[in-house]
Amino acid sequence: MTDVTTCTTLAEAAARMPVWEKLSADGASGIFTSPAWCLAAWRFFPDLGPPRLLIASSAENGPLALLPLTAGAGGLTWTGSPLGDEHDVRLRPGSPHARQAAMRLVQEVASRSSATTTPVLLTDVRPTGTLVEIAPSRPGAPAPVLHLHEPDPAWGPLACIPGWSRHRRRELRRLRRGRERLGRVTVARLTEPAQLRDAIPEFVAARLAAWRVRGRFDELPVMDRHPRFPEFLTAAASGLAQTGRCLLAQLRYLNRPIAQALYFRLGSADLLYMSTFDPDFAGCCPSHQLLAEAAAAALTEGASLIEMGRGDEPYKCDLGASPRHLRDVLAPG
Template sequence: MEFEVSPFSRDHFEVVDGLNAESEEPSPFLTAPYMEAWDHCFSAEREKVSIFAREGGRIVGAGIFYRRTSPDCYFLLGGKSLSDRLGFAVKKGREEEFVRSLVRWMREEGEIPYPLVVNNLSGDWRQFRAFEEISREDGRILINETDVAPRVDLPSTFEEYLQGLSKKDRHELRRKLRRCRDHLGEVQVVEGGRNGDLENDLEEFVRLHRLSHPDKANFWRGRRREFFSLLARNFSRQGWLRLFFLFSPAVGGNVSALFVFDYNGDYLLYNSGFDPAFRKASPGLAIVAETIRTAIAEQKRRYDFLRGGERYKFDLGGVPRSVFRVELVP
């Protein structure tokens, strides 16, 4: 493989997007609609470079990096806190050769003066396994486990899903769903973002997210509200956004909400919120369980809880996948 580094151009988003679609596990965080929203809000004014790998004149791997100082590093576009699954976009089956050629190119050509940092790289991706193997012999590849990302493979029926839980977890889930109905009546999962009300429904999601925990109010600092608005519009146009609310007629309003990606045959739970006034009814757990039911009815392959080791993800059958930070020092 031959590598080149190029000043960033916006058409590089489409190049990465195309390679991501042909990768071993396409990620919504490596699509042009996601990268465009993230770049607009967080890296538009930063220096950016793109790295391309060519084979027979065709691009087979790519990554877009933005520069941060103190210390000087190039970070893969998307950052750490909002982009749950990052990595180079590499055609399926070319991952190991891509990684080995990349490391060799960095060492021999010296075109990248600062370390390259990839956050939130999934531990079961082939490119990670290649980095891990090379790191055993190369002390300038630094790898640290930073999080877990549980997900559950979905069966064909909700009853099969329940039977796949442990006896204790199955009993607890049924008990909490009954308690939810006891406290809130016959709740309904309703979907927002339809009928031209996307921005109003997004504001309702933000309201419930802010309410759910004091720390979450700080989540919306800086340009994150703008980012979610851009992301929601971009993904809605692609048919990738599912904005769910748990509505209680007895209360007369929504008691919990989920911001979900419907992408590549999976549901990916990006963020959530609930009204703590109804904490005893477990509305947060109830809406996740009900959207698992929806995902199964829609014949989705997996329900991906994304990053974070919260207990409820495991109680609902999530199997952890480790997430890593990989740094390549020149």
């Protein structure tokens, strides 16, 4: 028999970390359902709602499946939503009983949801994940992916981005060389927890400042402007870095960051979560220069694509990203 335990406080959820870490989810779902991400969200965004950490276990096999949810004003949602991109149930690897336990969790969520308001139980679900296999679903938000090309002798890292024409690559190379004639241009990759704890607050501040300078600050998502967002992202990123799942890439001019991008490591893919550039250096396209460098580095480390996150902004298509849609999981029956 499979029973469901619900943790309803931050302390209760934190106490389950040893069990939580042993259950896994594929791809970006493993990031946005991780203890590092969810505990930070519950801690810094209590206004989103209290924890509802659902764990399915059996007396014979112990914990088998887990869903990190929040009891928000509109019902149960993924913890940290809308900050996360893709989610799925976390399962005990290799267990023949995990799938059945996941079905038990879906039934539990359905029993706690209002069938009179919407048939959707959970949004932003991994399209090839377990939840989509065991429950009905429908197409959800777009989340394109960028299939990387190998660098070549002619263009180097610029060849990695499939959407760039020869003309675009030539222009980016010209701009890079022009900047290098004025001073040293380097690429840094911050991967250690201590490095990220120091760098993330400055990264967030630089991003907000850049949107202000461009007169588009009000276009940022509300949660990105939340007063505690820097603390949240610092805690989540440094926590993920403890297991090698986070890095901050920087393009530096005279040791000053002029473009930065926060990536989550997913194994065979990297997720580009957030980026920014210094408007004073917009003329040399620093974000594109950094993207090419990050893509080349990802390929050397076994990642063949970059997930671009939720949303169908035109720039993703311009880079050559392929369309992909997340799924909305519906109530069974």
